[in-house]
Amino acid sequence: MAVATEREYGLFINGERNQGGATGETRELSEPASGEPLARVASAVEADVDRAVEAAQAALAGDWGKAPPTERSRLLHALADAIQANRKELAELEVRNVGKAISSVKAELAQGVENFRFYASAIGSIAGRSNPIGGSLLFYSLKEPVGVVGQIVPWNYPLMMTTWKLAPALAAGCSVVLKPDSATPLTALRIAELATEVGFPSGAINVVPGPGTTVGAHLVRHPRVDKIAFTGSTATGGEIMRLASDTIKRLTLELGGKSPNIVFADANLEDAIPSSVWSIYYSAGQSCEARSRVLVEAPLYDEFVSSFSEAAKRLRVGDPLEPETQVGSLISAEHRDKVHGFVERGRAEGAEVVAGGEPPEGKGAFYPPTVLANVDNRMTVAQEEIFGPVVTVIPFEDEKDAARIANDSRYGLMATVWTSDPARGHRLARRLKAGTVGINMPYTAFPGIPFGGYKQSGFGRELGLETLELYLETKSVLVSTSPKPFNPFGL
Ligand code: NAD
Secondary structure (H helix, E strand, C coil), rough: CCCCCCCCEEEEECEEEEECCCCCCEEEEEECCCCCCEEEEECCHHHHHHHHHHHHHHHCCHHHHHCCCCHHHHHHHHHHHHHHHHHHHHHHHHHHHCCCHHCCCCCHHHHHHHHHHHHHHHHHHHCCCCEEEEEEEEEEEEECCEEEEEEECCCCCCHHHHHHHHHHHHCCCCEEEECCCCCCCHHHHHHHHHHEEECCCCCCCEECCCCCHHHHHHHHHHHHHHCCEEECCCHHHHHHHHHHHHCCCCCCCCCCCCCCECCCCCHHHHHHHHHHHHHHHHHHHHHCCCEEEEEECCCCCHHHHHHHHHHHHHHHCCCCCCCCEECCCCCCCHHHHHHHHHHHHHHHHEEEEEEEECCCCCCHHHHHHHHEECCCCCHHHCCCCCCCCCEEEEEEEEEEHHHHHCCCCCEEEEEEEEECCCHHHHHHHHCCCCCCCEEEECCCCCCHHHHHCCCCEEEEEEHHHHHCCCCCCEEEEEEEEECCCCCCCCC
């Protein structure tokens, strides 16, 4: 059942690429930016997940399970090298599949390479501890891989999310069944191939593209999958918690956001304005940590809205393969309609559209950078994740008011503060309910720095040393050094 041509992709199970699924079903993919056909991809069904889980279990019982930390580290570095060497091909594949600007994809790819390198080194930190408990008792702990891990990733950063997920799991010695979104599986499939080429044993990495409600749900319920690491929407995260409860599965959830970007009147606007523009419009706003609520201190509000909107209108929207493009296409026409629906809802609730707000004519799922002013934080557009290039600008009175509005959200992924008063920045860092707080710093995710959510943005952390713990079990070993038998019943 091997898939024949270059434009066709199969499942990746047990070290073998191009496998047709159990039912032979396929899905046609087209490029979001042009509508042109892109690829035909095999679609997994439940029986394929079973096969992938079996391969992952066999890998743990075989070569992969026996690989010492030094060998795992060597393989992670080799995969980083292979991704780096194939970066042009991978970047183009990602751009054609997702529609986002190549400038963003290049940065994501570079970070993906660093993720593998970080965890290749971090393997050295995996260690148990020991301490003498009493005269005749010695305790030590072992760190063991959790086992087979199901990893489910969304469509917005398919390549980067694949690296966020694979690197710590493989460093910890787990084997993986990765389920990309069925619309964006191409770079994950290619990375699995590269992993095999550099020597990862068969079954250590398996990739099964397919629908979430069947293939994803089966992976979550699977009794032989030990842990699920999920990135996606809060609604699906809740469903995954329910599905995982039957088998008491270990779980980490990286979910949605509605992150605030707080600008005080004393901020350096030369930095705050372009950085705030970037913080919402990179990746066309399809980003979990997009700073989609800009809170502006009242005396600065009108000037800020005007300068921000002018900058947003100057962004270059268009062909995502053009190096100069700053905002590419959205993932699909359906998603574009959903984004536009939110803008219409904002208008109806009283927001003023000061930039963008109308989908352009022509091919491709483009949407212009859009600014909604005069927004109240209780409006739908300020509470719901729009996941497109749409920002809401909300005034605040003082520091306390800024923190109150920022925290008035069910999400808590990220927050950014712009001020020239360092003490105020640090005070807010403590008050804000968010997994990451940036002070005069728009960037959010770096290998080595824990990334994750408070509240309904999920739990668990990615990218940090902490992440390794989430792929490890701790086993306590108790040793008697007593020369006398214990004989607890006095027999
Ligand atoms: P989604 O929840 O619809 O889908 C995510 C993945 O889950 C896909 O692979 C999908 O097929 C799968 N899935 C869907 N239903 C499932 C089910 N019942 N069981 C198992 N798997 C299922 O999310 P999306 O729309 O693809 O992605 C966008 C969301 O992801 C946004 O909310 C965004 O904020 C979030 N996100 C979060 C982070 C983070 O690190 N916190 C990063 C990127 C994206």
